[in-house]
Every structure is written in structure tokens, then in C-alpha cells.
Amino acid sequence: DQQVKQNSPSLSVQEGRISILNCDYTNSMFDYFLWYKKYPAEGPTFLISISSIKDKNEDGRFTVFLNKSAKHLSLHIVPSQPGDSAVYFCAASTYANSNSGYALNFGKGTSLLVTP
Amino acid sequence: NAGVMQNPRHLVRRRGQEARLRCSPMKGHSHVYWYRQLPEEGLKFMVYLQKENIIDESGMPKERFSAEFPKEGPSILRIQQVVRGDSAAYFCASSPGAGVYEQYFGPGTRLTVT
Secondary structure (H helix, E strand, O other), X not given: OOOEEOOOOEEEEEOOOOEXXXXXXXXXXXXXXXXXXXOOOOOOEEEEEEEOOOOEEEEOOEEEEEEOOOOXXXXXXXXXXXXXXXXXXXXXXXXXXXXOOOXXXXXXXXXXXXXX | OOOOEEEXXXXXXXXXXXXXXXXXXXXXXOEEEXXXXXOOOOXXXXXXXXXXXXXXXXXXXXXXXXXXXXXXXOEEEEEOOOOHHHOEEEEEEEXXXXXXXXXXXXXXXXXXXX
């Protein structure tokens, strides 16, 4: 039962343009959302997170938007750089309301390719 | 400040053998999580531990898998009598707890069962 879905397996963007990665979730109990970046043969690297009490969080070139009514979040990368080429995972958790506490539920990932 | 350390990075086992995967959390982190990633899939939660305690093992297969995080030393994920379906990348993550929700991942152990 996939509760976090990333429906685009891949995305190609030109250097300097905006990359938009999307994520949908089905569990309305999720109250904390995170984005991770992963290179081959390495572990995921934390990028940015957002609590359900906010609708936007920004950190440098990365901005995450949360639309709770649509159960949708997106990661914007502006401007995109070739070094951003990696697999991006969306993850969600139910910190406030759950006996499974801190477990992260991951999507299957979107492979981003930024071309020069 | 060293990150999360996992060893070995690669492990090959024959069917029926035991696999032991080790994880040392980041300095100052007392919460450890194990995840498994099958090919073409996202990471799946397995177990969440604090020192000497299993907090949540809802993602662990009922048989052959166990985890511990002793007072001293690394966390260990143990898989007994491995089967081909256990071949996957196993990632450990840690967090300081106490209201910090981000988890920081190690490089993973790639287990191959032949």
C-alpha cells in the first residue's frame, strides 16, 4: 500500500531553469514531510522539510510547497544545476499522531537530469 | 563530525547463511532506524530503536530478522538463514530525537544472496 506517490519516474531540465518535483500522499494523518536526494551507491541526503502547519519552506535554491487539501507537495529547485542530477525522494511521517512514531514513508523517487 | 557509518558496504552471503549489518549513528544521536530498498523501489521502514530499546518494529518481517542497539557499540541488523529475496540495500539512519524529525542516512549495505 503506497501511501506516498511520486508519479513521474524521471524529469529532464536545462541548466538554469526551474525543476519541479511532485509528490502526492493518501494518509491524512501525515504531518511532516521531507525531501531527500540520492546519488547511486550512496545513502539519501536530507534536503528540506516542512511541517503540516506551514504551506511553504525555503532554503537557498530549494523551496517546498505543501497543499494539504490536495494532499500534494512539490519541491522547486531554482536555478537548476548539473550537480542537482540525482534521484529525489519524498517522505512523510505522522509524528504527532501515531504509535509508529518516527517511521518515514517514502515515495519511489524521481530521477532528475539537469543538462548543460 | 562523522556521519552515520555502516559496514560492511557490500556483503555476499549464500542462501541459508546469516548476515550481520552494523550501523554507528552520528555523534550525539540516540535514535536509529533501519530501512530496506529493493530494486526500483523506495525505502521501506523496518525498525526504530533507541539505546537498548526497540521502539517500533512494525516493518520487520516476522521471521529471521532481528535488530538491536546495545548500550555500547553499533546497532546491528541480523538476518538469519538468508534467502534470495533478502537481496537489497539496507540503510541505517539516525536522529538526535527530542523533537528533531530529520533523519540522516548512512551509505548503506548492499546485501547479495547467491
